[in-house]
Amino acid sequence: MKPIRIGLLGAGVVASGVAQVLARNQAEIKRRAGRGIEIARVGVRNVDKARAALGAEIELTTDLDALVRMEDIDIVVELIGGTTRARELVLAAIDAGKHVVTANKALLAVHGTEIFAAACRKGVMVAFEAAVAGGIPIIKALREGLTANRIQWIAGIINGTTNFILSEMRSKGLDFDVVLKEAQRLGYAEADPTFDIEGIDAAHKVTIMSAIAFGIPMQFDKAYVEGITRLQATDITYAEQLGYRIKLLGITKRRAEGIELRVHPTLVPAKRLIANVEGAMNAVVVHGDAVGSTLYYGKGAGSEPTASAVVADLVDVTRLHTADPDHRVPHLAFQPDALDDAPILSMEEVVTSFYLRLRVADQTGVLARITGILAEHDISIDAVLQREAGDDENQTDLIILTHDTQEGRMNKAIAQMQSLPTVLQPIVRIRKEELNN
């Protein structure tokens, strides 16, 4: 099959992320989607600026109205933001029978009802995973993963800027104004941070989640919106003393009388997982009557995390609306004729770091001998802890954390250490993973 052809509106941070991800992972994405996905044309305001951001090979145009109607475009990706021009272009694309993918939460929270009605009439898809919580597939979880449930409430940290500010206020005991300036310096907050710090961005997102969770129209105008600008460091401290953290949450809740839809600073018990989401990260808790509470966590903004959601939507549209029925969503994610024969490695070849515990005789030179053996096998040490092992003063526990090494190499080192007369019991070895990248 011919590749799916994308008309991309916008050449900003997310657009260049989409171009990068599609280019870098093109083989893998094609194995999943069953068709290639290529950017046919990009609609921009300034060709020279866009050329610098997107590279020399992509075809550019400044005629966005023509672009969204072009014969040879299958899907329009709207990444220009705002609610006026974006609305016109999305409606024009739908009218021309194009599927649309957008990351524009404001557009959907305000004009969603109109846009989805138009899309239904034309039988096209408007996909918007990137509009809420960036790279976290929360729209998919709500719309497809939790369909068995009567969803009862959703509470989310859905604005990274404000979560970064609150994390810094708490950990450093600083006031709002001070931290906001730091966030601006680090690029976590915009020069005009109003949309974020006043809770408007979060309100757009919770409006969208509320509509999907409860099957109601988008009603941004009825959301209660309170930001974090008046929050004082004192209250963060008192909350902590009482066992709580303060987070800016987007909350929507179903009650017998109606739906609650609100954004405001909220005390949350410190032991809840969501209370421990720090920095610019996002997390959403969804509570369903069958599943109970589930939580989804990840990067809620940024070029490639947001692009991750945009491209997932492109694959969805490709699978569900352009493929034959047997190729909709492959059992194993990849098309059956595109499986990989990468070998499963033996444990000898596996690479991890290690925790080792040795019961050793409490003598001079024992540590030197053991660390010497590790060095001989090229295993480098991250930390050492030596502890008296109870009453017997002639023995001691030696705990060693290593850096990454091959298991086969560690097996040899352990065998050699075990044979030392000063190692008194079988060596305990537990693998360690930092899980940081």
Next chain:
Amino acid sequence: MKPIRIGLLGAGVVASGVAQVLARNQAEIKRRAGRGIEIARVGVRNVDKARAALGAEIELTTDLDALVRMEDIDIVVELIGGTTRARELVLAAIDAGKHVVTANKALLAVHGTEIFAAACRKGVMVAFEAAVAGGIPIIKALREGLTANRIQWIAGIINGTTNFILSEMRSKGLDFDVVLKEAQRLGYAEADPTFDIEGIDAAHKVTIMSAIAFGIPMQFDKAYVEGITRLQATDITYAEQLGYRIKLLGITKRRAEGIELRVHPTLVPAKRLIANVEGAMNAVVVHGDAVGSTLYYGKGAGSEPTASAVVADLVDVTRLHTADPDHRVPHLAFQPDALDDAPILSMEEVVTSFYLRLRVADQTGVLARITGILAEHDISIDAVLQREAGDDENQTDLIILTHDTQEGRMNKAIAQMQSLPTVLQPIVRIRKEELNN
């Protein structure tokens, strides 16, 4: 459209959960799926026992081979477990052209390649969200939500029994054997706990995730499997002193040389979210090259959480394989003609608990007056904290946590408290959510 008709194999805990959820949420599920979903027949070994579990109205049969081939069945749901009889029945259902939904991780990890090949030949779906991490939609995240990414690794707490045991060992400093007995008494561990504590169950699940993440065939026989039976309380304590928690992780990782696929106790930095997943809960971290790390958390087992995933698969099959193209996955999760007109409540009507901070004169009777006002408005108090507010000895900070109340009521109480001469500054009010049910 006529309802989709289910043939259910099994009458155990998950099967009765599926029957309950489908019955209780039938209207909501139909609004999402575009068609009703009904259990037409249940295949069981013992009719009397099944009657007690599933109620009087469901049609039962002991002829499972006939059931999976019946003309009027659209989807076969396999919940009998095991790999022999389940394999026969699933292959027979596929051969008869039925879509299949299964929660059987052992079946897929061992016979998945054969089953999916058969399903592809017949053009039917085999859906298995419930096979990994119960109600958490992790299969959907891997197969659809993260399709833009080159997935680099997955690390998951995917066995609730062992996580419960490890949590108890750590928090109570007890040994494995003691906690295992407690877990059995509480129903968190089976009478024969081998599959869980030896890591086999986790290995089935990580095998399935590995296949989907990397586009490789199921290769359970090549997984390295090490359980928690030899883990000692000493090592949990030492790990904690070094800033780590020990979790039984299912890990799969892509390296240039091949794929790592393994289950073993693992030290994880205590500051990672996954290290703080306690009790019988499950959580999976997926690291993709575009999105970075994302985490999915929830109940990994139990009747209704597992049923949540089974029914989501039923909705998926209904939407993707039996509906017309325009009704595949509705924009707002619910079919466009099935939206709800539940009102958005005003803030006055919203119910939350509250944190209040009052700067008050340090005089006798102030606390009594303030708690009296709250009582007059039927607002009950959860906790009170009184703190000296800096150098000025005539003033003090009074912090009050309340139980749930209507915002309108709280507004009136605050207005009344604010008018007291002993309340010296504007009262600070922050809403509080326990997020526990």
